[in-house]
Amino acid sequence: MPESELEAVLTQARRFLEQQKRMYGSTMYLQQTLSDDPHPAAAPVRTAAPAPSVKTPTPVPAAAAPAPRRAAERPSGPKEPWQDASDLKQLNAKICNCLKCSLGKMRTKFVFGVGNPNADLMVIGEAPGADEDAQGEPFVGRAGQLLNKILEAVRFKREEVYIANILKCRPPENRKPHPDEVEQCEPYLWKQIELVKPKFILCLGLTAAQTLLKTDESLTSLRASVHNYHGVPTYVTYHPAALLRNPNWKRPTWEDVQRLRKAYDAALNT
Numbered sequence: 001m002p003e004s005e006l007e008a009v010l011t012q013a014r015r016f017l018e019q020q021k022r023m024y025g026s027t028m029y030l031q032q033t034l035s036d037d038p039h040p041a042a043a044p045v046r047t048a049a050p051a052p053s054v055k056t057p058t059p060v061p062a063a064a065a066p067a068p069r070r071a072a073e074r075p076s077g078p079k080e081p082w083q084d085a086s087d088l089k090q091l092n093a094k095i096c097n098c099l100k101c102s103l104g105k106m107r108t109k110f111v112f113g114v115g116n117p118n119a120d121l122m123v124i125g126e127a128p129g130a131d132e133d134a135q136g137e138p139f140v141g142r143a144g145q146l147l148n149k150i151l152e153a154v155r156f157k158r159e160e161v162y163i164a165n166i167l168k169c170r171p172p173e174n175r176k177p178h179p180d181e182v183e184q185c186e187p188y189l190w191k192q193i194e195l196v197k198p199k200f201i202l203c204l205g206l207t208a209a210q211t212l213l214k215t216d217e218s219l220t221s222l223r224a225s226v227h228n229y230h231g232v233p234t235y236v237t238y239h240p241a242a243l244l245r246n247p248n249w250k251r252p253t254w255e256d257v258q259r260l261r262k263a264y265d266a267a268l269n270t
């Protein structure tokens with residue numbers, strides 16, 4: 001750039017700064033950059049992210065917890081028969097032929113949930129995979145076997161907990177659930193939680209955690225604290241399928257479930 005043009009640019013810059021100083025004093029105001037990213041808080045999970053320190057989580061104060069969200073309180077549409085189900089068996093019978101979203105027509109089997117109907121711990125995943133779709137039970141494939149091992153490592157038997165997914169039917173190619181599918185299906189899960197009345201919840205993977213907790217936070221951030229799902233202390237860790245792809249995440253998962261076990265023992269005196 002010729003020297004004369006450079007001088008002109010500098011003169012303009014000086015004038016601008018003097019004008020700013022007259023208006024705002026010596027504080028500089030900068031325009032905030034707006035992002036098009038719909039999930040600005042969902043930073044990518046860093047493999048080497050530090051694991052949260054092992055500590056007993058602060059108990060969730062009952063007074064501060066909102067009332068449990070009831071499926072019957074779903075804002076839109078007339079009341080549906082399943083909303084009055086008084087136990088899990090009844091609920092399953094009322095929704096097992098559901099065709100509310102397009103996944104209903106594609107399923108082999110409806111995958112309701114499995115386990116102890118009075119479980120103190122509820123484990124929540126994303127959606128059925130191929131094995132689950134074939135057998136009608138959540139977490140039965142390789143990821144399911146790994147989940148059993150994870151639970152056993154902290155002294156939970158599979159049949160002692162209750163296991164369910166956000167979606168009851170398998171998305172093709174195991175893709176992420178679409179928002180309209182979640183909108184149609186998640187109320188069934190809310191009703192399951194209402195009927196089981198768990199004392200603790202463990203979310204497996206980012207999709208399950210973000211959906212249930214209504215947040216865009218990253219998995220790293222979600223794992224780092226204990227969440228309050230309508231009064232129920234809720235922990236987040238990796239999905240077992242992710243651990244099959246990346247065994248480096250097994251150790252942080254182990255630390256997450258240990259924290260959960262510690263809080264569970266403290267709360268239930270086991």
Ligand code: SF4
Pocket residue numbers: 098099100101102103104105167168169181184185
């Ligand atoms: S995924 Fe849920 S909402 Fe969709 S058809 Fe299956 S049960 Fe119904």
